[in-house]
Amino acid sequence: MRDGPTPATLALEGASVDIAGVPVLRGISLAVPPGGRVALIGRNGAGKTTTLRALMGLLPLRRGRVLLGGEDATAIPPHHRPRRGIGYAPEERRLFGTFSVQENLLLPAQVLKLPAAEQRRRLDQVFALLPELTELAPRRAAGLSGGQGKMVALGRALMVGTSAVLLDEPFQGLAPALALRYAEALKRLHEALPDVAILITESNPELLRPLVESAYTIERGEIAAA
Numbered sequence: 135m136r137d138g139p140t141p142a143t144l145a146l147e148g149a150s151v152d153i154a155g156v157p158v159l160r161g162i163s164l165a166v167p168p169g170g171r172v173a174l175i176g177r178n179g180a181g182k183t184t185t186l187r188a189l190m191g192l193l194p195l196r197r198g199r200v201l202l203g204g205e206d207a208t209a210i211p212p213h214h215r216p217r218r219g220i221g222y223a224p225e226e227r228r229l230f231g232t233f234s235v236q237e238n239l240l241l242p243a244q245v246l247k248l249p250a251a252e253q254r255r256r257l258d259q260v261f262a263l264l265p266e267l268t269e270l271a272p273r274r275a276a277g278l279s280g281g282q283g284k285m286v287a288l289g290r291a292l293m294v295g296t297s298a299v300l301l302d303e304p305f306q307g308l309a310p311a312l313a314l315r316y317a318e319a320l321k322r323l324h325e326a327l328p329d330v331a332i333l334i335t336e337s338n339p340e341l342l343r344p345l346v347e348s349a350y351t352i353e354r355g356e357i358a359a360a
Contacts, residue, residue: 142201143168143298143331144189144220149198151188151355158184160355161198166298166331171324173342174335176352182335183225185352186300189333190222191215203297217246221295223287225302231276235267235286238275242294260289263322266315281312288319298331299323305341313341320345 142165151159159181166172176182187193189200191212199208202218210218221242229238239260243253261268267289270282278286284304291299305313323330336342339349351359 142166143170143203144300144333145201146185146189147199147201149185149188149200150196151184151193152196153184153193158355159188162352162355162357163198164350164357164360166333168297168331169324169329170348171320171332171346172334173339173346173349174333174352175337175339175342175349176335177337180352181355182337182352183302184355186222186224186302186333186335189300190220216242216294219295219297221291221293221299223284223291223299223301223304225306227283227287229275229278229283229286229290231274233275234271235273235275235278236271238286239267239271239289239293242290246294256293259326260292263292263326264289264319281308281316284308284312284316285319288316292323295330297329298333301332301334303335303337305336305338317341317345 145165147163148161149159150157150161162185174182174185184193188195191210195208199206201207207218239257240253243256264285267285270278275283275286288301288304304316308316320332324332334342334346350357
């Protein structure tokens with residue numbers, strides 16, 4: 135048996151990040167427990183995206199550390215973090231326009247060189263959680279609407295996010311009907327994969343109130359409330 139509390143799936147401890155010499159994060163600490171649904175709330179420019187990029191190793195820490203499963207992962211290169219089961223859906227989606235939706239979904243699993251059977255199992259799981267992607271599977275990503283693209287980005291993150299999924303402003307720009315469907319997808323995700331930790335950034339806390347269990351508020355690169 136493990137003594138003491140179970141380590142958080144994801145955590146930042148005293149993390150400071152500079153971009154072009156300008157301090158953006160100032161000693162922030164946060165933790166997402168296994169199976170937890172946590173929001174990071176803040177205005178545009180508060181540091182939400184920088185926090186997720188720091189967790190993924192896409193921005194170096196000037197001070198502090200990143201913990202994955204209780205282990206110091208600060209030095210793990212960003213391209214190795216998905217191997218630790220961390221999926222990331224950035225705000226701008228970053229889909230390959232000439233690829234089909236299915237090819238975009240499979241790409242991270244192929245990069246990780248997962249066996250074909252495991253790739254198919256994960257793809258089927260994504261289609262079960264996001265049934266609208268089944269119909270979109272053969273379409274080129276360049277022809278998707280913004281909301282459809284966000285669904286694909288979520289599905290792609292789920293292809294590798296066996297431990298945690300980071301979602302950056304997933305509701306931004308979505309029509310109310312699509313926002314509702316996205317929220318329903320997140321509920322299905324939690325019900326189907328209750329051990330997967332979810333960290334969501336958002337500027338409007340009311341959108342996330344029914345979906346999360348706890349929240350941090352970030353202001354000017356500092357955690358203002360938890």
